[in-house]
Amino acid sequence: MTAAALELDHVDAAYGPFRALFDVSLRVDPGEAVALVGAHGAGKSTIARVASGLLPPTSGTIHVDGTDLTGRAPFHYARAGIAHAPEGRSTFASLTVTENLELAFRAARPKRDVAADMKEAFRLFPKLGERHDQLAGTLSGGEQRMLALARVLVLRPRLLVADELSLGLAPIVTAEVYRVLGQVRDTGTALLVVEQHLDHALAIADRVVVLQQGEVTFDGPPDRLGDLSSTVLLPDGSPSRAT
Amino acid sequence: MQLLEYAIRGVPTGCVFALLAVGLVLTYKTSGVFNLAFAGQAYVSAIVYYELRKELEWPLVAAGVVSILIVAPLIGLLLERVLFRYLRSAGSMAKLVTSLGLLIAIPEIAKLVFGSETRKNPPPLWWVRRTDEWLWPEGATFVLDAGQIATMASTLIVVVGLVVLFRFTNLGLRMRAVVESPRLAELSGVDSERVSMAAWMLSSVLAGLAGVLVAPLFASLNPFDLFTLLVAALAATVFGGLTSIPLTFLGGILLGVLQAVLAGTLPTDSVLTNGLRPSLPFVVLFLLLLFRPGLRSTRELADPLATVDAPPPPPVVRARPPWVATGARAFGTVAALIAFLVSWFVLDQYWLGLAISGLILSVTMMSLIVVVGMGGMLSLCQAALAAIGAFALAQVVQATGVPVVVGLVAGVLIAAAVGALLAVPVVRLDGVYLALATLAFALMFQSIFVPLSWVSGGAVPISVPRPVVGPLDLSDDRYFLVFVIVCATATALVVIRLREGTTGRFLQALQTSDVAAASIGINGPRARVVAFTIAAGIAGFGGGLTAIDLGQASYEASFPYLIGLVWVALLVSAGARSIQAAVMSGLFFFLFPALLDKLFALPGNWVESNPDAPSWVASIANAVQPTWAQSVAFILFGIGAITYAKHPEGSIEAQTTASINALVRRVEARNGDREQAPVGAGVGPGAGGSTP
Structure with missing residues (x-):
């Protein structure tokens, strides 16, 4: 059996006194697309943060590609091939588009030809090419999301952790972002997609993991999710379709 | 032509400003800390260089390398590892207070390590004194000496080097990224710990270089001159918007040129010239802060991943069960009564005098509670406002012969009026800029107004008699103590009233969220102006009491701006909101060094009374000097401020x-x-x- 791209084993996590994850075990195989769904506050973003090393777990272990990285600094995760596009604004507002990209490209692979990477990034997202000299803080929300994605996608990571990509985006932009995600999966990158928008998540995923109040309550293929999908989204169990 | 010559004369001075200002910009750009302690770091390198060159007679290059390239970066590394790494996601206010504490503590630590004797004629970082003989032909209108050439060359190298670093190198890019969000940088695969360490070491090297280069400008080496020069250079820093290195360099040169041109063209011996020349940088800094477009609206870039941190602890619990409040009040009253009885019956003249001075300082500290604790404005000019109160009291009493108590009221009103005038433009500035503007005001006051005879009475301070209130002659310290207690209690009641009243609630709301407060109709600037004005009045009151206590209104003895910075550090670390903290820190400021003095004298006295003690015990005991007291006290005050980041409530x-x-x-x-x-x-x- 090959090593998992990412494996969380019995992970607990907390923000100060507030516990957010309870004994979560999760595995993403190379090339696999996993959707992580759940209501607000269920702990989805916490899992994303644990997966990229931003939040060290209080107990349990994290293996990336078979190597134990528990408690290491996040840049070790990045260098091991975990790319994390965090929720919300996740670009350096004080740097230009080009500088944002350059930072990631030169940190990841010092020997690589940055110019070629840059060209690839602007091919994936032509909009960014038009604005390459602009400060990232002046981009629109969708463009910032594209920049965050371009930064990680060009490097062909082993695993992309995408947190709430559709949040606050116009439907047409969301569609564009998911089109690129599909391309990424087809090139062999594993995906861990955190999403409230069920339709998008289910369309792209090989497997669905449902979180409720910090615990995994379902882990299986999307078609087995069945009617559960209408009941998992709110902590109190009231039915809700994400819009 | 004449003008051009003056302008060229100003360039070397401009380079000194530029070097210091660029150093500050570098630190701010790479760590987010507006590092006032830069002057302290510069001082340490200068002192090391002095000791190596003058005492140990090392060769120039070796001494320069050790003091600038080894000692300085080690200090930077130490600061980053033990302190600033924990402050990365703290607000700019916490960082500023921390650097203020370091500014106070670092030079005192250096004095403890290297001895506190006066160090005259700091050695230059170049070989020859004058170059005009061989560089310039006979009859040249002006010449540059070697020091000026060295400074200009170093400044140019530093500026070009830093521009290259930030424009073209990966490390520069990483430094800029890490300061905005260390976590986001890590997600891009950057080791932000290492980048941050490198940034601190680099900026510390720059501080060391500046310290060693600039030290020979002064007759003797001391941290105050370096800090005053640094504040002068702040004008250039603000000119560059705190981030642009080329603009900062230009600002420094312009400032030096402007100073030289004014010095050459203004008539000599006029009040304007004498006041304006030394104070020009502070005037420029003040005006730039008020009028430079863009500064007012600068928003700090928040770390988008700040939510990964544990949420801050809930605010200090103030709703306590009634029996606790009653009990605390009773306990406080009893404790105060005991303290009073001890002061009245037990303390001798010396300690009673210190206790009175401390209690008076606690009145001034209460002004800091209003402006810093409640208003959230880090005002660094309360000492100047206290001085205004003292001078006004002295002048009114001398000119009109009214009773001293009436003069005290006049002092309060005048200080409040000055405070209000200052507040109107200043309260619109954000955190760091407000602190800088008030610091500029304090230095403007010191260099323009204090020398004027209609303000301070000129060279000899105006004497202020102790008043006679009814049957009590307050020249008896014990009666004066009672008077001071009454004054302090009245001030405390005013502060409590303000804190629990509408203005206090408004200020609290504004501190929590400016936007939310505005959305429920709170006029932020107005509430802040009110707080600033009342605080100025209280400071004037404290200053007036100080003058009465000492019998004279003396700026040097009571209100130098650096002492004001120590007060801020002390109060903030004790607790910027509570009356109790103000009283404790006021008393502490006077009593603690005196107690330490007695403590450090003990071993020496013991050796004297035990002549047959073993010699090694005697030598250890004799090594303890009473002169350490002031240093140790200031170090502890400074370190106290550093804890602010952990306990913002004090x-x-x-x-x-x-x-x-x-x-x-x-x-x-x-x-x-x-x-x-x-x-x-x-x-x-x-x-x-x-x-x-």
């Missing part, structure tokens, strides 16, 4: 809260037992009830 307040909460829990647990409540119920409602 150490005294934190301690009080912790012990009261423990007491409440214990009492409620016992009551719970008596009422046969289920286990834990006693704690539950207690904890719930005490949360706001």
